[in-house]
Each structure stands twice: as C-alpha cells, then as structure tokens.
Amino acid sequence: MTLLELCEWLYETGPAVLVRESPYGFQILVGVHLLGIVLSVGALMWLDLRLMGLSMTRARVSEMNRSLAPWFLTGFALMFASGLLLFAGFATAAYGNLFFRIKIAVIVFAGLNALYFHFTTGRTRPEWDASPQPPAAVRFAGLSSLVMWTIVILAGRMMSYTMF
Amino acid sequence: MPLLAYEQPFLIDSPSINPMSVFDSLAAWLESTHVAQVVGTSMWVVASLSAVHVVGYALVMGGALVGNLRLLGMIVPSVPVMDVVRPASRGIAWGLVISIVTGVLLVSWKAVAAIGNDIFRIKMLLLLLAALLHFAWQARVARNSGVDGAALKIAGAVGLLLWLGLAVAAAAYILFE
Numbered sequence: 001m002t003l004l005e006l007c008e009w010l011y012e013t014g015p016a017v018l019v020r021e022s023p024y025g026f027q028i029l030v031g032v033h034l035l036g037i038v039l040s041v042g043a044l045m046w047l048d049l050r051l052m053g054l055s056m057t058r059a060r061v062s063e064m065n066r067s068l069a070p071w072f073l074t075g076f077a078l079m080f081a082s083g084l085l086l087f088a089g090f091a092t093a094a095y096g097n098l099f100f101r102i103k104i105a106v107i108v109f110a111g112l113n114a115l116y117f118h119f120t121t122g123r124t125r126p127e128w129d130a131s132p133q134p135p136a137a138v139r140f141a142g143l144s145s146l147v148m149w150t151i152v153i154l155a156g157r158m159m160s161y162t163m164f
Numbered sequence: 165m166p167l168l169a170y171e172q173p174f175l176i177d178s179p180s181i182n183p184m185s186v187f188d189s190l191a192a193w194l195e196s197t198h199v200a201q202v203v204g205t206s207m208w209v210v211a212s213l214s215a216v217h218v219v220g221y222a223l224v225m226g227g228a229l230v231g232n233l234r235l236l237g238m239i240v241p242s243v244p245v246m247d248v249v250r251p252a253s254r255g256i257a258w259g260l261v262i263s264i265v266t267g268v269l270l271v272s273w274k275a276v277a278a279i280g281n282d283i284f285r286i287k288m289l290l291l292l293l294a295a296l297l298h299f300a301w302q303a304r305v306a307r308n309s310g311v312d313g314a315a316l317k318i319a320g321a322v323g324l325l326l327w328l329g330l331a332v333a334a335a336a337y338i339l340f341e
Contacts, residue, residue, distance in 0.1 A: 042226030067239035161211035
C-alpha cells in the first residue's frame with residue numbers, strides 16, 4: 001500500500017467523513033488544534049530559552065522541565081489528536097500539499113531532536129542543571145527546538161491557505 | 165431662517181455623537197490605503213502575514229501562560245515571582261508587537277466588515293482588557309514583594325481566564341468570520 005492509497009483509505013473512514021460533514025466538527029477541531037499548539041509551544045519555548053541560557057537562568061533546568069512538562073505534554077496531546085482527525089478528513093488534499101510535507105518533516109526532526117537530547121546530551125544534566133549558561137550542545141538543542149516549532153507554526157498556517 | 169444650534173433635532177446617528185463612527189472612519193481610511201489593496205489582492209501575502217501573526221500569538225500566549233501560572237504558584241515555586249513575570253512580560257510585549265503589526269495589515273483590506281463583526285469586536289475588547297490588566301495591574305502586583313499570596317493568585321487566575329478568552333475569540337474569528 002502506497003502512502004497515497006493510505007490517505008485515500010483514511011479519507012473514507014467514519015471519523016474522516018464526520019470531520020467533513022458534521023455542522024461544526026471542522027471548526028471545533030481547528031479551534032482545539034490552535035489551542036493545543038499555543039499551549040505546547042507556549043510552554044516549551046521557556047524550557048528552550050532556559051536551555052539556551054537566555055531566560056529564567058536562576059531556575060534549575062530540571063525544575064523548569066518538571067513544572068512545564070505537564071503543560072506542553074497536554075498541549076501536544078490535544079494537538080496530535082485534533083491534527084490526526086483533521087488530517088483524516090482532508091487526507092488526500094493534505095498529501096499533495098507542500099507545506100503539509102514541510103510541517104510533518106520538521107515535526108519528525110523536532111521529535112528526533114527531543115529524543116536525542118533525552119538519551120544523550122540530557123544525561124549529563126547534573127553537571128549543568130543549575131548553570132546559567134549550559135554547554136554549547138545543550139544550548140544548540142534548545143535553539144533547534146525553538147526554530148523547528150516556529151517553522152511548524154508557519155508551515156501549518158500556510159497549509160490552511162493553500163490546501164483547499 | 166436657518167435653525168439655531170440648540171434648535172437642531174437631536175440625531176442618534178449623528179457622526180459627532182456616535183463613538184463607533186471614529187472606528188468606522190478609521191476602518192474606511194485603512195481600506196482605502198495602497199497597502200490594503202496590495203494585501204487584499206495577494207493570497208500569498210495574506211497567508212504569510214497570517215503565519216507570522218500566529219507566531220506572535222504563540223509568543224503572547226506563552227508569556228501569559230508561564231507568567232500567570234507562576235502568579236498562581238503552579239510552576240517553578242522556588243524561582244522568585246519577578247524572575248518569571250519579567251521575561252514573561254517581555255514575551256507578551258514582543259508577541260503583541262508582531263501580532264498587532266501583522267494583524268492591522270491582515271485586516272486592512274476588509275477593515276469595515278471586521279469592525280462590524282461581533283466576534284472581531286469581542287476579540288479586540290478581550291485583547292485590550294488582557295493587555296491593560298497585565299501591564300497595569302498584574303506586573304505591578306508581582307513587583308510588590310509585600311503583597312500576600314492570595315492577591316498574586318487572584319491576579320494569576322483573572323489573567324489566565326482573560327487570555328484564554330482571547331484565544332477562544334481568536335479561533336472563533338478565524339472560523340466564523
């Protein structure tokens with residue numbers, strides 16, 4: 001099964017039809033999707049800025065992470081659930097959209113960046129947890145996350161103008 | 165013989181006594197500008213402005229979220245309130261600059277219709293209230309070290325609710341305008 005065939009199948013599933021045909025389903029999902037991205041990126045950016053040594057440098061990185069994680073993880077959950085349904089509803093149009101492809105590629109890289117940080121760079125955290133200016137590799141991880149999520153927002157918004 | 169000033173009939177719709185007319189004429193002027201015509205004829209310009217508008221909006225909401233959650237005592241409790249509220253306010257301020265510049269341009273080519281739209285009016289009213297309250301009251305409460313925890317919590321809760329209201333109104337405007 002090719003990716004396009006998968007999209008065509010998804011487009012015909014029950015939830016996808018509901019997204020397209022229920023009176024306010026689409027609007028509600030887009031609203032939740034926007035709230036989700038604001039909650040996730042809005043909270044995550046402060047952890048990224050702390051990793052970069054640019055903001056709230058008196059706080060320990062571990063405390064920032066512990067405090068902010070429930071907020072950005074809730075935001076991500078809302079965003080992924082609503083995004084998946086929206087995608088199902090318009091899967092074939094999204095498949096051919098350049099901005100959708102950019103957005104998905106960058107989300108994958110942002111996820112890989114977070115995983116890499118978690119399993120390698122982040123392992124040395126006790127050494128720089130309280131440091132106002134973490135090592136270059138840590139600052140770079142924060143910067144990459146910030147740049148990538150900004151691109152995701154930009155591409156996501158461009159997508160909604162070019163897809164229909 | 166012409167009527168004297170005090171003999172003129174009192175007109176409800178008279179431009180001089182209708183406060184909305186100031187906004188109406190401002191909107192009409194905005195729509196007539198060259199910039200508005202450029203924006204209104206290019207989907208790519210509208211899409212790009214809208215994309216940057218949402219980045220500014222995320223900055224505003226990110227600042228509002230951490231600032232108010234710290235006032236409520238729900239995040240980073242060991243960090244002094246001002247060490248969170250100061251950068252959060254800076255995030256809100258930068259976000260507002262980006263969102264307002266792109267927002268004025270985005271609305272420029274359909275300003276008269278937007279001014280007449282109830283959701284747009286609610287969105288602008290909430291934006292004004294939330295921003296005024298943040299910079300005039302909440303940031304001041306946070307700065308005052310003598311203030312007790314209850315005042316901080318009330319400020320944080322009110323702020324969070326207002327910004328959330330703005331987010332809902334903003335989503336509603338995109339979808340139902």
